Amino acid sequence: MTSSVKSNYTRQLDIKNGRVDMSHGSGGRAMAQLITELFATAFNNEYLAQGNDGALLPAANGRIVIATDSHVVSPLFFAGGDIGCLSVHGTINDVAVMGAKPLYLAASFILEEGFPLAELKRIVESMAKASRDAGVPVVTGDTKVVERGKGDGVFITTTGVGVVREGINLSGDLAQPGDKILLSGTIGDHGMAILSQREGLTFSAPIISDTAALHGLIAAMLDSGVKPRVLRDPTRGGVATTLNEIAKQSSVGMMLYESAIKVNQPVEAACEFLGLDPLYVANEGKLIAICAQEDTQRLLEVMRGHHLGQASSIIGEVLEDAHGFVQMTTKMGGRRVVDWLAGEQLPRIC
Numbered sequence: 001m002t003s004s005v006k007s008n009y010t011r012q013l014d015i016k017n018g019r020v021d022m023s024h025g026s027g028g029r030a031m032a033q034l035i036t037e038l039f040a041t042a043f044n045n046e047y048l049a050q051g052n053d054g055a056l057l058p059a060a061n062g063r064i065v066i067a068t069d070s071h072v073v074s075p076l077f078f079a080g081g082d083i084g085c086l087s088v089h090g091t092i093n094d095v096a097v098m099g100a101k102p103l104y105l106a107a108s109f110i111l112e113e114g115f116p117l118a119e120l121k122r123i124v125e126s127m128a129k130a131s132r133d134a135g136v137p138v139v140t141g142d143t144k145v146v147e148r149g150k151g152d153g154v155f156i157t158t159t160g161v162g163v164v165r166e167g168i169n170l171s172g173d174l175a176q177p178g179d180k181i182l183l184s185g186t187i188g189d190h191g192m193a194i195l196s197q198r199e200g201l202t203f204s205a206p207i208i209s210d211t212a213a214l215h216g217l218i219a220a221m222l223d224s225g226v227k228p229r230v231l232r233d234p235t236r237g238g239v240a241t242t243l244n245e246i247a248k249q250s251s252v253g254m255m256l257y258e259s260a261i262k263v264n265q266p267v268e269a270a271c272e273f274l275g276l277d278p279l280y281v282a283n284e285g286k287l288i289a290i291c292a293q294e295d296t297q298r299l300l301e302v303m304r305g306h307h308l309g310q311a312s313s314i315i316g317e318v319l320e321d322a323h324g325f326v327q328m329t330t331k332m333g334g335r336r337v338v339d340w341l342a343g344e345q346l347p348r349i350c
Helices: 029-043 083-096 117-134 189-198 215-223 238-250 265-274 293-304
Strands: 063-071 101-112 138-146 154-164 180-183 230-232 253-257 288-291 313-319 326-329 335-337
Touching: 029 117, 029 138, 063 083, 083 101, 083 117, 083 154, 083 215, 101 117, 101 215, 117 138, 117 154, 180 293, 189 265, 215 293, 230 238, 238 253, 238 288, 238 313, 238 326, 288 293, 293 313
Parallel strands: 101 138, 253 326
Antiparallel strands: 063 154, 101 154, 180 288, 180 313, 230 288, 253 313, 326 335
């Protein structure tokens, strides 16, 4: 995908019954038609319409942040979302937790020969809606096709660009002993939504992915005057892995309060049934914030005032610990180490 190239075809794509074939990645007329009638129509904006191999963008005032992420989730469609909106949300969030305002997205598609055009249209339209709702346009991209059996329907790589204004400085190496750890809501919703659908599991209540763009919540936090030290979105590996990463970066320890960490009942039941720990299950619409103790209550109020942070809570504190251990005070009053995973608990989750 490059831009809105005019097609020489007079007959429209057969979206309802058609399938991706090798000619759609050949660089010829079929590819131009796919780009024009599907991608460019869905993503239409002034930068994409320039028609060049890249997007010429206006100058940005501030430090530039860039993040890229590949999405291979299985299944492609799940309760609460799909690979399209997930690819937008995930990259916007990676830019936003750096303290940046997300400005633009680039998208790259790897399509498998034989993939239904109707499903591709559904994914692209979901992606386009997510980018419009977030106010972050897809301004350039690329499309490739691989032979049948050498892909898995569709893989999407998205790259996001944003800008950080003066006075904002967020990094995983800034956590200090005495800081508090805040979490914007329940954990494990995305990972268990994917797994339950993948395995055909049903529970008394549906499990819905929490996939969402967090830059509005983060903007409210940064506009409040409070200066968080660290922001992260706990995706693969969940809250446990994310906090271990931060502890290592900052050379600190952490103590979590199990009673303060919220898990929706269906997610908790599913984790118990499958022998999984929700602390390690992926999230796609939650964030972790670490801030100075004196800023904690104000930041918590701001987070709870946003619809994506209504269930925010203080879940722990940063400790001085040369070993960098993340521990947890359990509901029973004991303690346990919340260590790194030895392997991947749930593959193909994002």
